[in-house]
Amino acid sequence: MRNYIKISIMASLVLAASACTDLDEELRGDFSEDFDPANPGLGQSGGGTDDGLSAAYAEVLNGTANHGGYFSVTEVSTDEAVITQKGGDWFDGGIWLNMHRHQWQSTNPGLLGAWNQSYAGIAQCNLLLQETKFNAEQVAQLRTLRAYFYWRLMDLFGNVKIVTEPGKDVEQSSRAEVFAFIESELLAVLPDLSTGRTYARANAWGAQALLARIYLNAEVYTGTARYQDAIDAADAVINSGVYDLSSSYADVFSPTNEDNIEHIWVAPFDESVGTGMNLAQMTLHYPSQLTYQLQQQPWNGYSTLEEFYNSYEDGDVRKENNFIVGPQYDIFGNPILDVAFDKADPDGAPVNYTPEINMLAPNGSRQAGARLGKFSFKEKQLPDMDNDFPLFRYAEVLLTKAEASARLNSNWSDPTALMLVNMLRERASVSEYTTMTEEEFLAERGREMFQESSRRTDLIRFGAWGNAWWEKAAHSDPNLNLFPIPNDQIQASQAETFKLTQNPGYD
DSSP, rough: OOSSSSSSOOOOOEOOOOOOOOOOOOOOOOOOOOOOSOOTTSSSSSSSSSSSSHHHHHHTTTTSSSSHHHHHHHTSSSSSSEOOOOOTBOGGGGHHHHHTTOOTTOOOOOHHHHHHHHOOOOOOOOHHHHHSOOOOOHHHHHHHHHHHHHHHHHHHHOOOOOOTTTTTTBOOOOOOOOHHHHHHHHHHGGSSOOOSSSSOOOOOOHHHHHHHHHHTHHHHHHSSSHHHHHHHHHHHHHHOOOOOOOOTTGGGGGOOOOTTTTTEEEEEOOOOOOSSOOOOHHHSSSSGHHHEEEEESSOOOBOOOHHHTTTTTTTOOOHHEEOOOOOOOOOTOOBBTTTTTTOOOOTTTBBBSSOOSOOOBOOSSSSSSBBEEEEETTTTSSSSOOOOOOEEEEEHHHHHHHHHHHHHTTTTTTTTHHHHHHHHHTTOOOOOOSOOHHHHHHHHHHHHHHHHHHHHHHHHHHHOOOOTTTTOOOOOOOOGOOOOOOHHHHHGGSSSSSOOOOOOOOO
């Protein structure tokens, strides 16, 4: 039997429970406890020799592909992912409903998680940078990693403190100042970074990919467009010859995707040591435990909006790869059942993931919504998955150059933009564009980058963040382009010399 599967073939009667974190009933099965991580973390469990930087790099695993922090707020706030309230399940005080509706508050624990996760990474980098045992290349890595965490903070919250020494309090910087710091750090360390392939470590091309990303969004971050700079940084990666498109889109995200040719910089998850990737738990219905013979029961939370699912053409290999839809079966071909099914559900007890979702709240169907399957699941996996998560990959660099070229030339059918986008469409087995509009480009970027925490940033850059989508009204409030600084951090800073000021529009 193959190691992992995409769309389920599974079965058995399941007594699904009613709470996402405190399940009253558990599925039982004769699941073996043996497993062999396909992607051992660097420096751990056979993944290589520890270079002394693991404490800092390990912080990338926090929030990148699990619930309650960076991944959650960057996905659930967009038109590509949603957590519906299923009766008493997943209400969670309304925090994820409000995130979907763009009615978040500074007390949202997901925002606090995203803030703390980034600053924890920065703190680890600062601690290691105080040591004298590292060579110039290792110091450059730490500064690049720290710049990455500051990019997350700048993108989400805008105005933050740039702390570069352990225990030091500093004044809050503006978003433009944080941008300038990130840019200056990356440019300063580029000469010292490796120009070869590095697994789960920052190299010159990871720094260039981050530069390309911030330059593409420079007008949002600073008010000044930097599209030629974005092209130059993207070209540095492209012309390096170190990376290329994988011939298989699915292979880029599979449980055996270690050191994929498309990966520039990854979070190296594995199920034994590099833990924290819980996507299967987060998205699958409880009885889908039997589809994959998962070691633990899923939580039945995240799904995809119908309109986003329908933005893919039939035959697009990304559509087949990115979503789990339709009737679900066990490995013996028997339907899996939810005996606590919604009485109004026309499918009854057999689990059927329908793209259409009946409502956001209070009684979203337990079965509704295409499920997030881009990072495919392997049979008998633990709650912590084995897939590496690309922080930067070659396809994004191509899209960055395509968009920057189109914007620089004020032409969405710019020949360079069309050529690069069509490279991705060819891999996806859909027809090439002969012309392209801004709306089509945004949709194409969404189809390629789904579930990689880029959609929020893209929608803001394209001026589509305030658009109406399913169960979310249109708005034109520019203050919502930034999340509020978590209230806990505002309060904690009152005891410091330099107090944090809340972002405009928030209490």
